[in-house]
Amino acid sequence: MHETSHAMTWVPIGPYQSKEILRLVRAIEENDGTPYRSSHEEILDYFDPAHFWRATAARDYSGKLIAFGLTRTPIVHGPNVEVILSGGVHPDFRGNGAGRQLLGMQLATAEQLVQGESESAVAVMHVDSGNPDLEDLLVRAGFSVSSSYAQMRKPLAEFEAHMEVPSFVTIEPYTQALSEDVRKAHNAIYVEEFARPALTPAQWAAERQYTDIPWSFVAVDRRGDRPRVAGYLLSGRFEQDWESFGWSEGYIQEVAVQHEWRGRNIMRALLGNAMTSYQNDGIEFAGLDADIHPDPAQSNVALFERLGFERTGTTNIYARNLDVRAGNLLRR
Structure with missing residues (x-):
């Protein structure tokens, strides 16, 4: 940890800072040992015009990007809306409350995005296994696991x-x-x-x-x-x-x-x-994600295991209900 929370400045951020966001996301992925690496094209996709989005970042005293959070939901949706939360804090700046502040801002933005727009809405975050600090943060913020999926692969x-x-x-x-x-x-x-x-x-x-x-x-x-x-x-x-x-x-x-x-x-x-x-x-391999069902007999994991795929990891989807009372919808 290099900074204290009062040394951070929270600012809006967007696609013009995509390369800077990519450097932060890659630092998080490498530190956390995720089995994937985001591309620049995927970062640009965060700001897809088919979605309403808000992005927030924290910078230290030197202007370095040390945290990033994206809140977005499809412009076209049904009566039940999912608002996807993503982002993270640079490994060198964890433990100072930045993650808690970021999540709080994302939840406030999520509720503004869905007010008056649907019958129900839920904030959702995908969390790879082996990330107990983030899982604890989400649980303390009122999230619970709504579903899970397994990463699977098969030698060709x-x-x-x-x-x-x-x-x-x-x-x-x-x-x-x-x-x-x-x-x-x-x-x-x-x-x-x-x-x-x-x-x-x-x-x-x-x-x-x-x-x-x-x-x-x-x-x-x-x-x-x-x-x-x-x-x-x-x-x-x-x-x-x-x-x-x-x-x-x-x-x-x-x-x-x-x-x-x-x-x-x-x-x-x-x-x-x-x-x-x-x-x-x-x-060398084929890979896929398979939904995990509470009943193993109905699980896609069991289906693909019968086809020779092996389970290599798990991702939990954490969800929290949002207030959808009428209000003004934020725009990009």
């Missing part, structure tokens, strides 16, 4: 590349021409089964900016005059993470099969095509 030397699917289903490369149909399939699955808000075309395009097109595939039912999307697999290629991993990895951003086509090996076929494409590019 250990997978079955070929899997039979019905003759009327083809596994095809993901293309822009198929993108809108895949978006609709995504919404059909996540809105109906998980009660998550539908993604608009603009939100879908923003989500897909990190999708690696050559590593992504779509299962198409070719019966009838109009082909239908039976399932899809979207991949990411985050090369900035590979050095910290110690290996190269094709990351499965999302793999899903619509209800009508389940039980027909389509997910296995999509995984096989993706992992073949990873391996052809010299990649």
Whole structure:
């Protein structure tokens, strides 16, 4: 610890300071041993115009950025709103109350963002395992664990590349021409089964900016005059993470099969095509995040373990309800 809390100055911050934010975020990631490294493009995505956002930073007496916090929520949303909190304090300046101050400011901003805008709202923060100080801070601020997901990986030397699917289903490369149909399939699955808000075309395009097109595939039912999307697999290629991993990895951003086509090996076929494409590019592992369900029989972790993936880490999602009484919405 180098500074006391009264030596810090809190200021607004934004995309014009993105490289400075990246240096701070990287220092936090390296100190905390996270298995990933943020890129400059990901920092710029913090300020995506599809979201309302507020960013706050602390500087020391010399002007050095020593803390950063982002509060943001989608402009287009349903009756139940998630406000995502992220950020952190430089390792050299921890223990002086900066984290507590930052979280307090983020919560105040979050409540201003959702006043009068929804039926209910919740502040959410993702916390990787092995971060007890942050978890304790959140619990003392009224947060609790709402859900968790596991990081999983599979060696590409250990997978079955070929899997039979019905003759009327083809596994095809993901293309822009198929993108809108895949978006609709995504919404059909996540809105109906998980009660998550539908993604608009603009939100879908923003989500897909990190999708690696050559590593992504779509299962198409070719019966009838109009082909239908039976399932899809979207991949990411985050090369900035590979050095910290110690290996190269094709990351499965999302793999899903619509209800009508389940039980027909389509997910296995999509995984096989993706992992073949990873391996052809010299990649060593496939990785993904899988939701953890309280009932192991319903857990996606168990599903992917049966497919040969191993669990390597856990992230807890901490949540706290927000007051949504009517008021004026903050704008960027």
